[in-house]
Amino acid sequence: MTPTASGAAEEDDRLALPLLTHRGELTTRAREVLYGVDGRPLASLSLAPDLLVSQSVQAQGRAEPLPAEERAERLAQASRRFLDDVLGGLSFDEHLAYVNRASGHNARLTEELSRAVAVAIAEAPARVDRARPNGSARSWREAADGAGSGVWTRRGETLAAVLSGNAPTIQNGWLQALALGYRVAVRPSRREPFTARRVILALRAAGFPDTSAVYLPTTHAGVPTLLRRADLGFAYGGADVAARYGSTATVKVGGPGRSKTLVTRGHLTPATLDAVANSVAALSGAACVNTTAVLVEGDHRRFARDLADVLRGRAGERQTTRQHLGPRVTRESADELLGHxxxxxxxxxxxIPLKEVATAHPDGGVVLGPAVFTVEDPRDRLLGTELPFPCVFVAPWTAADGVGPLHDSLVVNAITEDADLVGALLRAPSVGNVHVNVETVHSDGNLPHEDYIGDFLMRNKAVVSL
Structure with a gap:
């Protein structure tokens, strides 16, 4: 076979991922080859030009949303289709195989998170309604006669969702917007674009119009156009995304987590070590809710050594199997992260010596983590480090340090019985969520993550009807 013929055959073997526009599927001339963590090509992703992005969002703005009850019914159906149907040529199991090779999560976690997406589709209406104030009606027709009522109302008609590839469940936010009647333009992660595509195909199979949700992969250069054209936007990413869009009133940013655990005196127990190890290593250690810093009142060096032993024991021989503890990444990514x-x-x-933090996987790529470091200052800059694998920094803490070292955290788990300390954490503006003796990775679709999504998407208007 000639090189040209071989290249054509390889291209034919790649999964084609066309756009899902307001007028159906479309394959564009601009395409990008996606590679798995094993270094082999996975798919050919069509990229949306700016003009098509603008046309799709404008068409969405002109379209009417389905009635609320019908949206809920179709979301329930889409949840089932996500799991049961062949969508885009893939069964659910075939879909999992692509997500697994793209994301680097182990096989069990890939399936667990993907099934959680199906739950999020079905529960989107109920989850988003938790943000609605007690005194606010869902529609003006529910407003009380005479005295009237507040009515929960969309702040716009279209939403742009610029997704990262940390986990399949990154879809949950925009699904809640869809449940409220927004028409959503999704710019999937180019690292893992499979989940967003399957969700939108499931929605369309369940009867949502093409204008309800569109799938528009773009390069980074296309993101500003998408966010500018939509009424509101979600943008997920690292510190660079937070710096670029954090001050934009129409964009809700999901940035770094820098989640932390505080262990106060009297709680340096095996149960605490297990809980902290879970918080560090669950979700491949790649999520914004993973603990990346632990502050210890007491012998922090001993705690760090014991934590390293626990994590090493959990990793064990798993790192060369399908159930590896840390994420599987390319050799190039591993070298870059460990060099940094x-x-x-x-x-x-x-x-844990750095030479032990990377393990070659027999199926290709490198499994990262765990890594545990000790520092001597509760205000060490390293406590703000967040890397996409199980990596944690342990520092000393005393009551005199207060909550200052815990600032700028999406989640703080305070392993304590000190009610005043918990109150101080709740009052700290830069602490997002406070867990008391509950792991930072604990999740529940009914809990706010970075506020309730509905707080950003909706507003209240007074309606009086005589």
Whole structure:
């Protein structure tokens, strides 16, 4: 076979991922090859030009949403179709195989998170309604006669969702917007675009019009156009995304988590070590809710050594199997991340030698983590480090330090019985969520993540009807 013929055959083997526009599927001339963590090509992703992005969002703005009850019924049906149907040529199991190779999560976690997406589709109406104030009606027809009532009302008609590839469940936010009647333009992660596509195909199979949700992969250069054209936007990513869009009133940013655990005196127990290890290593250690810093009142060095032993034990021989503890990444990504860590953490004590943090996987790529470091200052800059694998920094803490070292955290788990300390954390503006003796990775679709989604999407208007 000639090189040209071989290249054509390889391209034919790649899964084609066309756009899902307001007028159906479309394959564009601009395409991008997606590679798995094993280094082999996975798919050919069509990219949406700016003009098509503008046309799709404008068409969505002109379209009327389905009635609320019908949206709920079709979301329930879409949830079932997501799991049961062949969509885009893939069964659910075939879909999982692609997500697994793209995301680097282990096989069990890939399935668990993907099934959680199906739950999020069905529960989107109920979840988003938790943000509605007690004194607010869902529609003006429910407003009380005479005295009237507040009515929960959309702040716009269209939403742009710029997704990251951390986990399949990144879909949950825009699904709640859809449940409220927004028409959503999804720009999927180019690292893992499979889940967003399957969700939208399931929605269309359940009877949602094409204008309800569109699938528009773009390069980074196309993101500003999408966010500018839509009434509101979600943008997920790292510190760079937060810096670019954090001050934009129409964009809700999901940025770094920098989640932390505080262990107060009297709680340095095996149960605490297990809980902290869960918080560090669950979800491949790649989520914004993973604990990346632990502050310890007491012997923090001993705690760090014991935590390293627990995490090493959990990783064990798993790292070369389908159930690896940390994420599987390309060799190039592993070298880049570990090089950064070696340079930035040169003053920290590595409780697990860096040479042990990367494990070659027999199916290709490298499994990262766990990594545990000790620092001597509760305000060390390393406590703000967040890397996409199980990596944690342990520092000392005393009551005199207060909650200052815990600022700028999406989640703080306070393992304590000190009610005043918990109150201080709740009052700290830059602490997002406070867990009391509950792991930072604990999740529930009914809990706010970075506020309730509905707080951003909706407003209240007074309606009086005589």
């Amino acid at each position: 860590l070696e340079r930035s953490a040169s003053h920290a004590i590595a409780e």
